[in-house]
Amino acid sequence: MIPRSLLIGVATLLAVVIAMGVYLRHMQRQAGELISPAASALPVPPPATGPTETVTLYVADDAAGILRPRSIQIPLPGGRQQRAEELLRALLRVYQQPGSTHALAPASDIRSIYLVDPGAAVIDLNAAFADQHRSGILSEQLTVNSLVKTLAANVPGIQRVNILVEGKTRETLAGHADLTDTFDVTTIEQAESQ
Amino acid sequence: MLSTTTNHTLATLLAASLAIVALLSAATSAATSADDKHLSVYSSVAVYTVPVVERSGLEYVGLLELMEPLGRVSSQSQGSHWTLRYNAVDAEFVAGRTRARIRSRDFELPAPFLIENSRGLIPVGSIDEVLVRFLGAAVNFHESARRLFIGGAGTQVSFQMDANIPPRLVLNFTAPVNPSISTEPGKLRMVFKRDPLLSPGSQSISFDTKVITQASYSESNGDAELDIAASEPLMASFSNNRKTITVAAVPTGTTPNGNAGIPESSGGQNQPPPAAANSAPVPRRTVVVVDAAHGGDERGAALTDTIAEKNVTLGFARLLRHELELRNFAVILLRDGDTVLTLDERASAANVTRAGLYITLHAVSQVNGSGVYTALLPVEGASNGAFHAWNAAQAPALAVSRIVAAAIAGEMQKREFAVRASSASLRPLNNVIMPAVAMELAPGANGVADLISANYQQRAASAIADAAASVRDRLGVQQ
8 A cells, every 4th residue: 555645745746747847838938939030030050060261252331332342251061052152141141230331131041052054153032132122223233243243252163143032033133233134243343343 | 930929928018017107107296296285484493394285175284293393392192182282382183173272272273183193184274373373473374375484584585677788687685595596488487495585565577678577476385486587598696695696698609508596606796797608507406315213003212101212203304304405405204204114115215216315313212322323234145246135235335324424423523412423233224225324313411301302303403414415425316
């Protein structure tokens, strides 16, 4: 026969375990609600794998209307395509920081980059990148130039770039910059140097 | 010898071609006649023309276009109600109704108010009453001639016959004038399109000479005209800072070529007319296509919660048209209302005009300075020999486009605008075959309020027009 005191002790412990389980579930829900949508929409950080390399980003400055070169060190994977994607994601993170000289929406991201030999690259942006981009000739052109020039400077051999949005051709980025044609890297570099 | 089938095909093709040509001719003539009817407005603030349209046998003008050059104007269309604010004066109209309200007072229009594409139209016959209520100033409307004089606007002319041999008729004006002058057998004709010339009192004045016999005044369709009748070919010369025109017989041995105007002489009004052999024709007008970007459902950037880029560009385009016309350019507005045009339609419409310059207007709310842009040409599509691909049609004109952009940036900087010249992948710049630039107007010290300020836009428009005039000789094509 089990002593009565032992039964009471086991029942109490069981009740405590159930109560703690309920409390834990409640805390998990609260924690889930505390994560803001903006934070959850941020691009996935680059993988920590791969050697750290110094790359040159061409960062737009709206006030001056130019691109400024900025050297940073980021870990880059070995594959040419993954390398290009991580490079432009690093550029986007610069634009998504508070006080950026050329703010882009937090949800802006690079879906993929396709490197098509010889010398052609296709940048596929997500919908938020274009939908939430500020409208204006200067602002949109600086974004295009920044993407194209950063890519060409760090991934050798790229001469022409197309930009898609959600895998499709879009007429303009945000009402102005034409995305239907192919950007010539040399032409953009010459225009930037003027 | 051609087979029967081939003959039949050729005949069909020929008939189709003729039909297309006939259709195009009809469309062209319709467009021309529509363009011809206009109202001229003369005021101390601005001299401009407004297109007149015909609806149900009556003539109408757009009220917004009529008021815009005179002050700060905004309009709103909600269903059948159309409101307009001019400076601090509010007006309310209802489509299909003759009753209207300005400054909280009702009055009757002679015909119903109309709304077309959010554009409010008033009958031409009501213009003087509407303007008096808005402006509170004297308005003199020559309705049959469609000429409107606001405030004290008006230039008087007096005639003085010098009966010496050869006789000369001296016309003295109270302000400088710039008529287009032409000759035809027995007559020298001066047409005043932009000068507020008033009737000399009598429609016709006779002179007691055998050579110059009569001067007659007439006005129609927004223009005033002075005709000098003579028994010999005449020529005219300007003097006294273009306030005097001297008309005299062409000296024996020279023949006028139909264009009898000559540049202003350096001497006073009494110096003898120079020989026609030394005369130069009045400069012909270069055509400029002005394209107000966006329109209709395509609103452009939201400059504020209530101000859309498409509306700012339209007002700016109208002001620029006015400034260009003052500098003797012929101006074609691709969009003169809240209408939708695709980028290809804009490029095609500009290219068929074979104009000397294409200017597309944009606006932006960021205070980072205005921009003047030329085409950033993409990788060119398939070309056919000497012909460029559609996406690089601008290539042959790009060098001149850059000259124009630099001139505009220079003129704007003179007027203390922060501005930069650059290039952008902005359609339809790359599809336009003539020199082409895009202007993105940014606010100044007063923020977005500048973009809807008539004064701010006027300064920018004036700078662009001055720049265009400074490179006129590079633009080539003339009307």
